[in-house]
Amino acid sequence: MIKPVVFKKTLEGKSNANLITFSDGRDYVVKFFQQGFEKTLANEWVAYCLARYLGLPVPYARLVEIPQEFSSKVPELAQMSVTQYQFASVYVPDSFDGHQVTSIGKMTNHHSLAAIIVFDYWLSNRDRTRKNILLHEEEPNGYHLWIIDQAEIFGSYNWNLAEIENLPAEIMKSATHQIMASFIEDEQDFFEQIEIIQTLPIHLLEEIVALIPDDWEVTREERKALVSALVTRRKKILPELMHRFIKKIYRQLQVKEK
Numbered sequence: 001m002i003k004p005v006v007f008k009k010t011l012e013g014k015s016n017a018n019l020i021t022f023s024d025g026r027d028y029v030v031k032f033f034q035q036g037f038e039k040t041l042a043n044e045w046v047a048y049c050l051a052r053y054l055g056l057p058v059p060y061a062r063l064v065e066i067p068q069e070f071s072s073k074v075p076e077l078a079q080m081s082v083t084q085y086q087f088a089s090v091y092v093p094d095s096f097d098g099h100q101v102t103s104i105g106k107m108t109n110h111h112s113l114a115a116i117i118v119f120d121y122w123l124s125n126r127d128r129t130r131k132n133i134l135l136h137e138e139e140p141n142g143y144h145l146w147i148i149d150q151a152e153i154f155g156s157y158n159w160n161l162a163e164i165e166n167l168p169a170e171i172m173k174s175a176t177h178q179i180m181a182s183f184i185e186d187e188q189d190f191f192e193q194i195e196i197i198q199t200l201p202i203h204l205l206e207e208i209v210a211l212i213p214d215d216w217e218v219t220r221e222e223r224k225a226l227v228s229a230l231v232t233r234r235k236k237i238l239p240e241l242m243h244r245f246i247k248k249i250y251r252q253l254q255v256k257e258k
Helices: 040-054 110-122 175-181 188-198 202-210 220-257
Strands: 004-010 018-022 027-031 061-064 086-090 133-139 142-147
Touching: 027 040, 040 061, 040 086, 040 110, 040 188, 040 202, 110 142, 110 175, 110 188, 110 220, 175 220, 188 220, 202 220
Parallel strands: none
Antiparallel strands: 004 018, 018 027, 027 086, 061 086, 133 142
16 A cells, blocks of 8 residues: 655645645545544545546545554644545646636537536535536646545535435536536437446445445445435436436526527
């Protein structure tokens, strides 16, 4: 397993993420387990595994260990909760968040955008803001979009059993989804992604949830509820939500552009 080498800085945001260089020579954005944000790491893990399987543009991530002898020498880390594993995603250099780019002429990975929106609705990610995407300029005014920070899937970074069993089924107000939708060329992309999600093996969902580290405080009942929510939403709720999204948001954007 890679080891932390150099602490660089604490990043902006409520998740208290830290930029650390590891022994593989790469910089990682590391999130630690925090009281009050108990489900953040589990959310990040589940979302990352599903996103990678679906081929979505999410930075490579892994579980890492931060030894006490390392964190104790860094004031910013000294008071962090001590769990065996933390969640670390590769830092994407030379990129901007959605607030920092005022004009986008082209999305170079536009074929992934419908899949991202469907993914967010499936996982009830109510925090797909402009701060939670990264834009890397690959050509003049042409950007590759990455999704980051899935800490608030399932509606919250500290959801409980009752909440996971009653996730909302409504259109989300997201300017970022609207930006992405404006670059989607064919609404059939939404339905193709729904079909892909509906064919994911249940055993895969169970395995991803089972691999959540025990000291991240997700109970056996909550793990079962996670899998149940994912299965129920993809079958009964996701298709209806995306039909409404296409009708109320996607098609309206297409009319405006014409």
